[in-house]
Amino acid sequence: MxxxxxxxxxxxxxxASAGAAIGIGNVxxxxxxxVARNPSLAKQLFGYAILGFALSELIALFALMMAFLILFAFRFFSKKGKLAGAPV
Incomplete structure (x- = not known):
């Protein structure tokens, strides 16, 4: 259970990875x-795009970290009511 x-x-x-993918696509x-509207600002806009990409990807990595914590790190209570892995 x-x-x-x-x-x-x-x-x-x-x-949350799906939301991050949508965010990266929007960026x-x-x-x-x-850049199509104003090509002279391409270099400056690319820096902002990389920043937006990094922040969007951070959400996906945080969600992946939480999934791994839920699966492997969190030890909830055992059937006897004590913390799992606690000394007896």
Missing amino acids: LEGAKSIGAGAATI FSSLIHS
Whole structure:
């Protein structure tokens, strides 16, 4: 039962990766439109695009970290009511 709940929680945590992918697509789509509108600002806009990419990717990496923590690091209570792994 606990393993199933952990799997569902980890799966729900990785849904944020879809949002990060949409955000990255929006960043570079806006970059292409902006450079097409004003090519002289391409160098400056590219720096802002990389910053936006990094911040969007940070969300995905944070979600992946949370999924791994849910699956492998969090030790909830055992069947006897004590912390799992605690000395007896």
